[in-house]
Amino acid sequence: MTPTAALVPQQRAEDGPPPAIVFHHATLAYGSATVLRDVHGTVPAGQATALVGPNGAGKSTLIKAALGLVTVAAGSVTVRGQRPAAARSRTAYVPQADTLDPEFPVTVGQVVLMGRYRAAGWLRRPGKRDRAIAADALDLVGLADRARDRFGTLSGGQRQRVLLARAIAQQADVLLLDEPFNGVDAVSRDALLGALRELLAGGAAVLVSTHDLSVAHALCRQVCLLNGRQYAFGPPERTLTADNLRCCYGAHVLEVDGSTFVAGM
Numbered sequence: 001m002t003p004t005a006a007l008v009p010q011q012r013a014e015d016g017p018p019p020a021i022v023f024h025h026a027t028l029a030y031g032s033a034t035v036l037r038d039v040h041g042t043v044p045a046g047q048a049t050a051l052v053g054p055n056g057a058g059k060s061t062l063i064k065a066a067l068g069l070v071t072v073a074a075g076s077v078t079v080r081g082q083r084p085a086a087a088r089s090r091t092a093y094v095p096q097a098d099t100l101d102p103e104f105p106v107t108v109g110q111v112v113l114m115g116r117y118r119a120a121g122w123l124r125r126p127g128k129r130d131r132a133i134a135a136d137a138l139d140l141v142g143l144a145d146r147a148r149d150r151f152g153t154l155s156g157g158q159r160q161r162v163l164l165a166r167a168i169a170q171q172a173d174v175l176l177l178d179e180p181f182n183g184v185d186a187v188s189r190d191a192l193l194g195a196l197r198e199l200l201a202g203g204a205a206v207l208v209s210t211h212d213l214s215v216a217h218a219l220c221r222q223v224c225l226l227n228g229r230q231y232a233f234g235p236p237e238r239t240l241t242a243d244n245l246r247c248c249y250g251a252h253v254l255e256v257d258g259s260t261f262v263a264g265m
C-alpha cells in the first residue's frame with residue numbers, strides 16, 4: 001500500500017467517482033482546544049452532504065477545515081486529494097448572509113462579480129466573459145432582475161441567494177455552505193434548493209450545514225451528525241433516526257405522527 005493510500009478510506013470501483021472531500025479520522029482544534037473529534041467519511045462529487053448538530057456542535061469548524069482554516073490535530077482532511085489550503089481554487093465558500101454588512105454600498109451584480117476576481121486575477125478588471133458568467137449565476141438563483149439593486153435592499157433570503165450566486169460564479173467544483181437556509185423564506189428556500197440541485201447535476205460536491213432536517217432529507221444523500229464528535233455519517237434514513245438525534249441533541253427530540261423534530265431548531 002502506498003503512503004497516500006494509507007491516508008484515505010479505500011474506495012471501491014462501484015462507489016462511483018472519487019470523493020471530493022475526505023475526512024479521515026479528523027480531529028480539529030483551535031490552538032490547544034479540541035472542538036471536534038474523529039470525523040470519518042467522504043463527500044463524493046455530484047452529491048450533497050449535510051452537517052447536522054446543535055449550536056456549537058462543530059459544523060462551521062468542519063467547513064473551515066475543508067477550507068484549510070482550522071488545525072487538523074489528528075487524522076487528515078483532503079480536498080480533491082490535496083491539502084485543503086492547496087485546493088482553494090477548486091473550492092467556493094458561502095457564508096451566512098448576515099455576516100455581510102447590508103449597509104456596504106455595493107450592487108447585487110457587483111457582489112456576484114466578486115466571484116470572478118480570483119479567476120480574472122485581482123489586478124485585472126473582470127471582462128465580458130466574467131460578466132456573462134456572473135449574470136448566468138444570478139439567473140440560476142432567480143435574481144437576474146435585481147442585478148442593479150443595492151445588496152442591502154434585498155431580503156435576508158435574497159441576500160443568501162446572491163452569496164450562492166457569487167460562489168457559483170467561481171465555477172468551483174466543491175461548494176461549502178454555512179447554514180444557508182437559516183431564517184430564509186419559502187421562495188428563497190426553493191430557489192436555493194433548485195440552484196444547488198443544478199450544481200449537483202453538473203457534478204459539484206456540496207457540504208452544507210443546516211439545522212433543518214427537511215433540507216437534509218430533500219437535498220442530501222448523506223448526513224454527518226455531530227456534536228463535538230461524529231455520531232453518524234451516512235444516508236439520511238440511517239443517520240437521522242430518533243435514537244441518533246436523541247443521543248446527539250440530548251432531550252430536544254420530538255416524534256410527531258412518525259416524523260422526528262428537533263425542538264427549537
Ligand SMILES: Nc1ncnc2c1ncn2[C@@H]1O[C@H](COP(=O)(O)OP(=O)(O)OP(=O)(O)O)[C@@H](O)[C@H]1O
Pocket residue numbers: 030033035053054055056057058059060061062
Ligand atoms: N475561533 C475559535 N476559537 C476557539 N474556539 C472556537 C472558535 N470558533 C468556534 N469555536 C468553538 O468551537 C466549537 C464549535 O463551534 P462551531 O462554530 O463550529 O459550531 P456550529 O455547529 O457551527 O454552531 P452554530 O450552529 O451555533 O453555528 C464551539 O464550542 C465554539 O465555541
